[in-house]
Amino acid sequence: MIRFAVIGTNWITENFIKAARKVEGFELTAVYSRTKERGQLFADQYNAPFVYTSLEEVATSSEVDAVYIASPNSHHANQAILMMNNGKHVLCEKPLASNTAEVERMITCAKENDVLLMEALKTTFVPNFNEIKKHIKKIGTVRRYVSSYCQYSSRYDRYKAGEQLNTFDPQFSNGALMDLGVYCVYPLVALFGEPKQVLGQSYMLESGVDGEGSLLLKYDQMEAVIMYSKISNSYLPSEIQGEEGSILIDHMNPPKGLKIQYRNGTSEQISLPQDEHSMLYEIEEFISLVKNNEKESNINTYENSLITARILEEARMKMNIVYPADRANKD
Template sequence: MTYKLGIIGTNWITKQFVEAANESGQYELTAIYSRRESTGQKFGQDFNVDAVYTDLETFYNSGIDVVYIASPNSVHFEQVKTAIVHDIHVIVEKSAFSNPNEYAQIMQLLAEHKNVRLFEAARHIQQPNFKIIEEQVAKMPKISGATFVYEKYSSRFDEYLAGNEPNVLSRQFSAGALTDLGIYPIYAIIKLFGKPQASHYFATPLRNGADGRGIAILRYQDFDVTVEFGKGSNSHLNSEILGLRDTLVIGDIAEVLDITYYDADKVAHELSQAPATNPMISEAELFADMMTNKTETKTAYETLLTLSQTVNQVLFDLRQDAGIVFPADK
């Protein structure tokens, strides 16, 4: 089956997903939603699509089967809710929702619309190299701790320094370092080790109260994981998962490109595979399979949905610990 795809958001990540969707052969872009018609038309030119909508209700009634949402975090909830009510499958960029209350309402809607599938687009955990990480961690006799780093200078940080407040650095849009960049390592950590027993977040605030960078500590029964992330500087540090004498080194936890396992004798074993041309192809194919083969993939889908909800709860707990409140929380 080929799914009629609609998109909300016309930035680079949307283009990358549409290209992956086309490459999979299981989607056809048929509708574009944009607040400005000219922006939507410009995006559509690359894919020979001229069906551009500026009204959300009309967009959802255009005959699409699935929507990919890459709008600001704060508007995900209403856009996802409306899609589900229209019995449209949803692929929503991370962070999916602002808080657990929003997620609980979405779960209730999903229970009422049982044919709808909801996916959070955490592409890195679906890539083949992440599966290699999972397999190697399972082989390590003991985990002693880990450090994950993802610190990348935002293309919008100069704008912030100039006195403006871009969406990705604003609490108004449920954004900041944690929900924009920190979610990459935190998703990986929870996928590998499960929900932490406790969590703490030491945030470096911006002048508007959002977090520009920070260090989170996730506590497990036998070890702790330190997570460092930020949008106002560049880090070139690797991420590491520590065993006893052995160590797993990950070059970039968001792109999952380089994986090296150092055994007890300090011998390096290169584990990573050559990445796909488009890093979103694996998730595009997986989501299509889960929409098509609902019975066969029911357990895997429910596991993925539970993971997404757990990540949402941990992000909220970290924000609470740091005293960061989004308008959507009230």
């Protein structure tokens, strides 16, 4: 059994635990929370025997083999590095860190401590993403990747009413690009690598984070168009356009319905059934890597995480979205 601690007692951690309990080898051992009361409540709900209110306690605990980090983006790097310096394997929520410098530090730390670090971006692990890779040759030379993730935030009305919320606070290195746009960027990188050019524009909220935006990324033979939003919904599918046809993708997080529409007028359904707990597949990968003493995923590789971080950072700089974490790294 791989004994996990979780950092973060939010809805995404709840989804993680529900999915992980379907994976052989997973054991929830500990919960970290800043308050004992909140941590104990969460631990009781999910039958975790240990509750810690100190990150150092988690890092040094002999009861923990691996840590799942689902804290605000700005905390990812320091928390992961603390855990890895104490020999813990780390599965860290997307985006892996605030900027490229932090991602580089995390990867260096993982290698120095001979532990596993993996970005928890689930899209690239689900069966239907493998189907995209398997069938993409059928559409001929790819000319355009169009991906959209626009989801009206459940907290946006509270923000408009004047409430101060972490999800719209640049102190935590978030906003539409980091929270939702990354779901479009990472699969692009996994399929096509690093672009030659990154352009972007966004609508900024008064708090200092982007409410929505779009990216245009240039490759040698194709371009990518990415749209994302936390202040509006979109009901359009994503699409990979080739000279012989297009792959239509119902949703990027995660893809469930896939269809190839060929230029000659025919079509082909290529979807596979997937578990409703779509985080299951990334957890299976992580646990398998730990059990086999492997220190890097060949799917969510260090290189993919670095390229994604560079794209996000370059886009932010062009849109003048600067976080305190960016200034701290320069200092």
